[in-house]
Amino acid sequence: xxxxxxxxxxxxxxxxxxxxxxxxxxxxxxxxxxxxxxxxxxxxxxxxxxxxxxxxxxxxxxxxxxxxxxxxxxxxxxxxxxxxxxxxxxxxxxxxxxxxxxxxxxxxxxxxxxxxxxxxxxxxxxxxxxxxxxxxxxxxxxxxxxxxxxxxxxxxxxxxxxxxxxxxxxxxxxxxxxxxxxxxxxxxxxxxxxxxxxxxxxxxxxxxxxxxxxxxxxxxxxxxxxxxxxxxxxxxxxxxxxxxxxxxxxxxxxxxxxxxxxxxxxxxxxxxxxxxxxxxxxxxxxxxxxxxxxxxxxxxxxxxxxxxxxxxxxxxxxxxxxxxxxxxxxxxxxxxxxxxxxxxxxxxxxxxxxxxxxxxx
Numbered sequence: 001x002x003x004x005x006x007x008x009x010x011x012x013x014x015x016x017x018x019x020x021x022x023x024x025x026x027x028x029x030x031x032x033x034x035x036x037x038x039x040x041x042x043x044x045x046x047x048x049x050x051x052x053x054x055x056x057x058x059x060x061x062x063x064x065x066x067x068x069x070x071x072x073x074x075x076x077x078x079x080x081x082x083x084x085x086x087x088x089x090x091x092x093x094x095x096x097x098x099x100x101x102x103x104x105x106x107x108x109x110x111x112x113x114x115x116x117x118x119x120x121x122x123x124x125x126x127x128x129x130x131x132x133x134x135x136x137x138x139x140x141x142x143x144x145x146x147x148x149x150x151x152x153x154x155x156x157x158x159x160x161x162x163x164x165x166x167x168x169x170x171x172x173x174x175x176x177x178x179x180x181x182x183x184x185x186x187x188x189x190x191x192x193x194x195x196x197x198x199x200x201x202x203x204x205x206x207x208x209x210x211x212x213x214x215x216x217x218x219x220x221x222x223x224x225x226x227x228x229x230x231x232x233x234x235x236x237x238x239x240x241x242x243x244x245x246x247x248x249x250x251x252x253x254x255x256x257x258x259x260x261x262x263x264x265x266x267x268x269x270x271x272x273x274x275x276x277x278x279x280x281x282x283x284x285x286x287x288x289x290x291x292x293x294x295x296x297x298x299x300x301x302x303x304x305x306x307x308x309x310x311x312x313x314x315x316x317x318x319x320x321x322x323x324x325x326x327x328x329x330x331x332x333x334x335x336x337x338x339x340x341x342x343x344x345x346x347x348x349x350x351x352x353x354x355x356x357x358x359x360x361x
Contacts, residue, residue: 085122085123087193088121088189088190089118089121091118091181092116092190093115093117094129095149095180096178121197126194133152133156136352137156139155139257139351141153143202143203145203145205148184148187149187150190151177152194155173156175157171158172172344198352200230200351230261230262230263231262231290231291231354233258233263234283234287234292235265236270236300237295238269238299239269241296242327242328245327246327250343254346261351263351275303276303276304278307279307281311285316285320293324294324294325295327297326297329298333305322321353323353324337324346326340326341327343
């Protein structure tokens, strides 16, 4: 009897693999508090499976619907798209002509033989052919009155090759793109579109007649272009910042960007500690009504701020915009304020802010 009892106990402990897996599943559900898969009798499994498939089909439809709603883009009008709403469109020829006098007539005929491509200016980008240029990278547009040409001055982001992206830093480099419109009237419409999108337009007088396509027309004049007056800025530069390289960085990389944007600048180099504070506390705001640009590290920004706060007319002083060009060793302040560390990107950010403020006035 004892043997039979022990055998019965042993047989009750011996479970098939399926039974052991079932018990483990039940234990895990009880331990975690999840009861998503209840025990089902064999004769009811078919009905439950059918109902589960129906639930899954409904849930998958709901998921697809929610995904479509998440990726849906609200369009304000019919002309808007991913690149913004359309400002102007037409045909343009990419002009790669050199400015030398010897090959002017030859390259002019070559440009006439080139095929014009579809171009479009939107509120966010300038598109011609298969090329797309963000308006955030456009500094200004140069236009000679009465001609069909206009030049777009840009600083696009230059990405490193895929294999060397971990070792090379991406930067910006200047690129001037010259276009030829179908007529001088259409060229003015293109340039006016850039001006409406807060791009500075440098209107130049009509050049000497050098090619057959440069003719004076009686159409719209430059007065139709909404050109804003260039901002007047005071630049306070610390020549000792960045191990003595701040002057080279400013004059070689930053100043050309400001000149393209039409800035009128008075550059003052500090000679000693506290010089920037004295300048900020005594400067006549009528000479720099649009702002002060600090070129250096965090120290010169600190001096300028303390100098402005020490003035008697504090309300007017704190309303003066302050730009920062990082040329120091740390540059943590400009990284916090602008989110950039390189001087070129900081200069472009200052240009965009100044142009935006001038259009808001």
